[in-house]
Amino acid sequence: MEEKVEKLLSELAERVGQPVRQGLAEDIKSLIPSRIIPHTMDTINIIIDLRVNKWAAAAAIVITLILLTSLLGGAGSAGDNIYRDGELLMKYVFGWDGASKSEMLAVKSKYECLIQEGIEAVYFGDKADLNDADAVLLQWKLPDGRYEVILGDLHRETVTAEELIKLQVQMLQNRISR
Amino acid sequence: MMEKREKATEQRVESAHLKKEAADLRGSEDRSAEREYSVAIRLRRGERAAAQELVDMYYERIYSFMRGVGHGQQISEDLTQETFLKAWAHIGQLRNGRALGGWLYRIAGNVSRVYWRKQKNRKFASMERIEKAANGETEPEKVGHYEELVRLQEAIAQLPWKLRNAIVLHYMQHLTIVEAAEAAGVREGTFKSRLNRALQILRKQVS
Numbered sequence: 001m002e003e004k005v006e007k008l009l010s011e012l013a014e015r016v017g018q019p020v021r022q023g024l025a026e027d028i029k030s031l032i033p034s035r036i037i038p039h040t041m042d043t044i045n046i047i048i049d050l051r052v053n054k055w056a057a058a059a060a061i062v063i064t065l066i067l068l069t070s071l072l073g074g075a076g077s078a079g080d081n082i083y084r085d086g087e088l089l090m091k092y093v094f095g096w097d098g099a100s101k102s103e104m105l106a107v108k109s110k111y112e113c114l115i116q117e118g119i120e121a122v123y124f125g126d127k128a129d130l131n132d133a134d135a136v137l138l139q140w141k142l143p144d145g146r147y148e149v150i151l152g153d154l155h156r157e158t159v160t161a162e163e164l165i166k167l168q169v170q171m172l173q174n175r176i177s178r
Numbered sequence: 179m180m181e182k183r184e185k186a187t188e189q190r191v192e193s194a195h196l197k198k199e200a201a202d203l204r205g206s207e208d209r210s211a212e213r214e215y216s217v218a219i220r221l222r223r224g225e226r227a228a229a230q231e232l233v234d235m236y237y238e239r240i241y242s243f244m245r246g247v248g249h250g251q252q253i254s255e256d257l258t259q260e261t262f263l264k265a266w267a268h269i270g271q272l273r274n275g276r277a278l279g280g281w282l283y284r285i286a287g288n289v290s291r292v293y294w295r296k297q298k299n300r301k302f303a304s305m306e307r308i309e310k311a312a313n314g315e316t317e318p319e320k321v322g323h324y325e326e327l328v329r330l331q332e333a334i335a336q337l338p339w340k341l342r343n344a345i346v347l348h349y350m351q352h353l354t355i356v357e358a359a360e361a362a363g364v365r366e367g368t369f370k371s372r373l374n375r376a377l378q379i380l381r382k383q384v385s
Contacts (some may be wrong), residue, residue: 005381008330009349015327020241024255028262036224038268133296134222138348153296 107137107150114140135171198200214278228268240286246346247290248335257293261286283361287343294339326384334382341376348373
């Protein structure tokens with residue numbers, strides 16, 4: 001019977017037509033960032049590769065965050081990497097279901113890094129609705145005039161000033177409607 | 179005597195032909211692995227052209243994976259895009275350039291899982307309609323067989339995420355056990371056990 005199921009699965013794979021929309025590849029290519037910067041610190045990867053218990057992994061990353069932030073003073077790209085590792089780990093360990101206090105810690109440490117670097121950043125984390133995936137948690141201006149934002153689902157995006165305003169308006173509307 | 183000689187010649191020709199086909203296949207696999215390695219190295223150096231090449235190599239497979247695990251057409255497109263965005267953002271984490279495919283499937287799997295978790299009312303989009311085969315089966319046989327395939331398709335959609343992922347990677351994406359285990363981010367033994375559990379469930383559903 002097992003062989004039969006395997007045979008049926010192979011047939012199913014052949015018969016199920018999944019045509020890809022023409023133009024999808026071009027749409028994806030249009031999203032390629034102008035600069036691809038390899039992210040070199042591999043805390044999260046090491047933890048995933050070790051396949052340790054998820055709570056142990058969570059404890060490890062929180063300790064790493066605290067130690068590295070205090071040791072390095074959150075300077076430069078190291079702080080950025082710590083934030084990214086924290087973000088990835090939270091997704092790996094917990095999936096995503098709204099930002100929690102631990103995730104906000106990672107965003108706040110990013111904010112503090114930016115401030116120490118002299119970058120004008122605005123942190124909305126204390127007031128933001130943690131269940132709103134589109135809420136702006138942190139924003140800062142880039143040299144080219146656009147803004148980098150971290151949203152409620154920890155998704156990071158580069159937006160124009162107009163887009164940022166729309167996001168903020170949306171965030172306010174969401175807060176009002178709740 | 180003459181017949182024997184002709185048969186021996188035929189066998190030699192056939193054997194040479196098979197050897198050539200096998201060598202061609204190995205050659206094409208080697209070339210594909212070399213290409214993947216080169217793309218991974220160039221991506222790690224931050225080359226934009228390599229990112230474009232990565233899209234050309236994998237966008238269809240990732241889209242098909244998303245459809246396979248039960249996402250609708252539009253969501254599958256969005257999640258395919260997100261998979262590539264994450265790949266570019268975290269290319270520094272790809273330590274073994276030769277495992278580019280597995281790494282990308284792993285990201286796709288995580289992107290898909292995060293999406294399912296965000297959905298309060300999980301609703302599986304049905305896969306594409308199964309096309310009826312026009313072979314020599316008689317009408318009642320065809321109908322019975324077709325129904326089995328539909329039942330199997332529905333049973334896959336109802337599997338827990340990890341088991342569904344295993345089935346899709348191995349049977350729908352045609353990855354080997356080693357590649358699929360890498361793509362699922364688990365050890366080979368764990369992957370085999372997931373596959374077995376999934377097959378057991380499917381067997382019950384189909385029978």
